[in-house]
Amino acid sequence: MAPLRNFYPVILAGGSGTRLWPRSRRNTPKQFLRFHSPRTLLQKTYERLLPLTAPERMYVVTNHRFVDRVREELPAVPPQNVLGEPEGRNTAPAMGWAAALIAREHPDAVTALFPADHIITRVDTFRRVLRAAVAVADTGRIVTLGITPTEPATGYGYIERGEQLGEYEGFIVYRLVRFTEKPDRATAEQFLRTGRFSWNSGMFIWRADRLLSEIAQHIPDLHAGLQRILAAWDTPRRDEVLREVWPTLPNTSVDYGIMEHVHDGAVIPADIGWNDVGSWQAVYQEYPKDEHGNAVEGEALLLDTEGSLVLSDGRLLALVGMRDVVVVETEDAILICPRERAQDVRQVVAELKARGKEEYL
């Protein structure tokens, strides 16, 4: 697959999720975890994009604490392309910052936002749809990838699409009608019945100059802040200004700060085997299963056990007579819960926080 002429992907690796505790921790957020692979979600995100561009054109925005780690994991990406946020300010500041740096050197760049902590199993389809998206974005439109829903999930935002705008690389491009917040079950079911809704993948593709002008229009405080940071970028005051300005930037997401205001957006429905790895239940779905529906990694002994996710990081996990449970072992903590309660792992983290058990966070 030939690289694209002017594609500058931005990987956002700022996450600090709690739903994959005990593997995900303050110091090891989800993007640094491995699932059924020797490579981390961040490395796999990078590798998915690599045939479409060059490492020198890739950018990663992460928390300043993880800059060295990202540089180690992605040694081919130039160190200066790994940007460290002084603190997390949601996706709009992070994406705007990277886009501003890209745009000043490459005025015709198409850039895109890729969360670093998702799984995409149909990588080939992903790359092809992305080629289509970049082609559409190159015409000036703002593009998002819409995931074909497999169930009336209430944990995702939805995108409603309108009429067809055309066909690119074999994919049909639709007008983006609107974004919706996470719906309740009845609303989600209604969405699915219409056949016009996709899940919001959190992946967006734009020309960098177009994105910056949207920011200027809809989040002027962010635009002004980015201007100040850019002005100091090539001076000795770069870090000082960044640390000063960053905490004042609006804490806004790309979805709601920018995309909700866009009137000429496009959505490309994409069946790419997408999974945002939002819970251990989602992780379970990604693993191959044995004949009893168990997904097992590491040292384990399962007797009369079915439908379970059993991940050992070193110690032997011995299960007898268990059904549909999650067991995740780490060096200092072990989680045990029914798969259907996987969302409640957040409560464990909240409770650990409340009890001051910092060492487990």
Add this chain to the structure above:
Amino acid sequence: MAPLRNFYPVILAGGSGTRLWPRSRRNTPKQFLRFHSPRTLLQKTYERLLPLTAPERMYVVTNHRFVDRVREELPAVPPQNVLGEPEGRNTAPAMGWAAALIAREHPDAVTALFPADHIITRVDTFRRVLRAAVAVADTGRIVTLGITPTEPATGYGYIERGEQLGEYEGFIVYRLVRFTEKPDRATAEQFLRTGRFSWNSGMFIWRADRLLSEIAQHIPDLHAGLQRILAAWDTPRRDEVLREVWPTLPNTSVDYGIMEHVHDGAVIPADIGWNDVGSWQAVYQEYPKDEHGNAVEGEALLLDTEGSLVLSDGRLLALVGMRDVVVVETEDAILICPRERAQDVRQVVAELKARGKEEYL
């Protein structure tokens, strides 16, 4: 409680049970485990007996590999009273060996067999009933303690009692009619309906000379072997003869090798809070529970979890939405099973053995 005049208890600490895996291991059998106590089952067995006698009169028979460990755990017991079996040959050889050594120095000794791996919660009652048992044994009878059944358990042997023989220290002593093997459920229910059956506690009390004459009569090969060992005991050939003779001794239990042949046995029903700690289910029963019926030890966080035994040896065990499970954490292995499947832990050990996972046995 005044010590008894001539009481020489023998603690048998030779066990190598697999039902409390992963805590019980080849190198750490059940008698060396701690449950809701800083002291091991062996130490608690010793302490239960201590007010009735002196440490110098206590004997322990264990596997030769555990002799040093027993001596460390029971420093007041003279080292020469800790006897190391070259290999496990069931309870009759172990008990006979100790009784023979006791009898040659204390011809009027009353001795008794106490498994080192049981829990007894009503210690005061236990001591009182034991005083009665020793008094009865001093008259020449062979005595056993019968546990008042709380359910038609199929995991214990039963003892049928006959007419009353008298009252000692407030306890009624009955004639021992017969021992039965572990019954099926229907038989056990019938036993309970008669009101004449007790569980076999595995605790026996006899004069040492009486025990040795029973051995001579019913297990002559064992008697001859013990004679050879005793003849060499005060010579430089002690260890050599022991190692030579021991493996040839009949592999027989006290219950079936001796007690089944006894015609003038006595049984004293005793409600002493006895538990043979035969499974994690039994361990669960011994622990105090929180308001949700959970028995917890060590670092644990339980959310919406009920009726569970959760034992951590160091790492945090986080349970969400679990019901009636056993979770036992050790340095290298973690067991997870429903409480009602606790008996099947033996299958784990068997499977580990079959897979050659020696490090976990």
